[in-house]
Amino acid sequence: MILKTTLYSDDDFATLTRKNAWRIKYFFIKRIHKIVVPSEKLREFNSRYIDIRKIEVIPNGVVVPDNCSGLEDKENAFCYVGLVCERKRTYESIKYFINNYSEDLTSKMYIVGPYKNLDNNFELTEDYVNKCFRLVRENKLENRIIFTGLLSKEDVQKIFIKCKALLFFSVREGMPNVVLEAMANNCVPITSEMDGVIREIFEDKKQGFILDGDFEKINISLIDRALP
Numbered sequence: 716m717i718l719k720t721t722l723y724s725d726d727d728f729a730t731l732t733r734k735n736a737w738r739i740k741y742f743f744i745k746r747i748h749k750i751v752v753p754s755e756k757l758r759e760f761n762s763r764y765i766d767i768r769k770i771e772v773i774p775n776g777v778v779v780p781d782n783c784s785g786l787e788d789k790e791n792a793f794c795y796v797g798l799v800c801e802r803k804r805t806y807e808s809i810k811y812f813i814n815n816y817s818e819d820l821t822s823k824m825y826i827v828g829p830y831k832n833l834d835n836n837f838e839l840t841e842d843y844v845n846k847c848f849r850l851v852r853e854n855k856l857e858n859r860i861i862f863t864g865l866l867s868k869e870d871v872q873k874i875f876i877k878c879k880a881l882l883f884f885s886v887r888e889g890m891p892n893v894v895l896e897a898m899a900n901n902c903v904p905i906t907s908e909m910d911g912v913i914r915e916i917f918e919d920k921k922q923g924f925i926l927d928g929d930f931e932k933i934n935i936s937l938i939d940r941a942l943p
Contacts, residue, residue: 719751753890756912777895786942792823794878796893799830800838808882815932829865875900903941
C-alpha cells in the first residue's frame with residue numbers, strides 16, 4: 716500500500732489525527748509500505764506519526780519549454796494563478812499589485828483560475844470571490860486586472876511567458892506547482908513563506924523574492940534584473 720499526502724494542514728498525519736474515524740485510518744496506516752510527499756517539510760511533519768524510513772520525497776515536476784522567454788519578450792504584466800480562495804490569498808495578490816505596480820498605466824494583472832461553478836469545493840466561496848471583484852471595482856481597474864477563469868495549460872503558459880512576475884501569497888502549499896511553472900517560463904515568483912516550503916524551490920532575492928507579513932515592495936528594477 717502506497718499513500719501520497721500533498722498538503723500540510725489538510726491530509727498530513729498531524730491533521731488526520733484530529734479528524735473523525737482516526738482509529739480506522741490508523742489501522743490502514745500501520746500497513747502502509749511507503750508514503751510519498753512532495754517536500755521535506757511534509758516529510759518532517761509526517762515522521763512524527765510513521766517511521767521516517769517509509770517516507771519518500773518526490774518533488775513535483777513541470778515541463779520546461781524549449782525556448783524560454785527573456786526580458787525583451789515581457790509585457791509590463793503580472794499574474795496570479797490558482798483557485799480564487801482565501802487560503803491562496805488571491806485578494807492579497809490583487810492588493811499587492813494595486814499598491815505597488817498599478818500607478819504605471821501600462822501595467823496589467825491576470826487572475827488565472829476558477830472562481831465559479833465548482834461543485835464540492837469547500838474553498839471556493841461566493842463572498843470571497845465578490846470581495847476580490849469589489850477591490851478591483853473600487854480602484855477602477857476593471858480594464859487592467861483581468862479575471863480569465865479556468866484556462867488550458869497551454870493558455871496559462873502563454874500568460875507566464877508575457878508576465879514579468881507571479882504574485883502568489885498562499886498560506887500553505889504542499890509543493891506549489893504554480894511557482895515551478897512560473898519559473899520554468901521565466902516568470903519571477905514573488906511569494907509568501909508557505910510554512911518554509913518555498914525555500915525548497917528557490918533562494919530569496921536570487922531566483923525570486925520571499926516576502927514576510929509586511930509585504931514589502933519589490934521594485935520593477937529588481938524583477939527585471941532577475942530576468943535574463
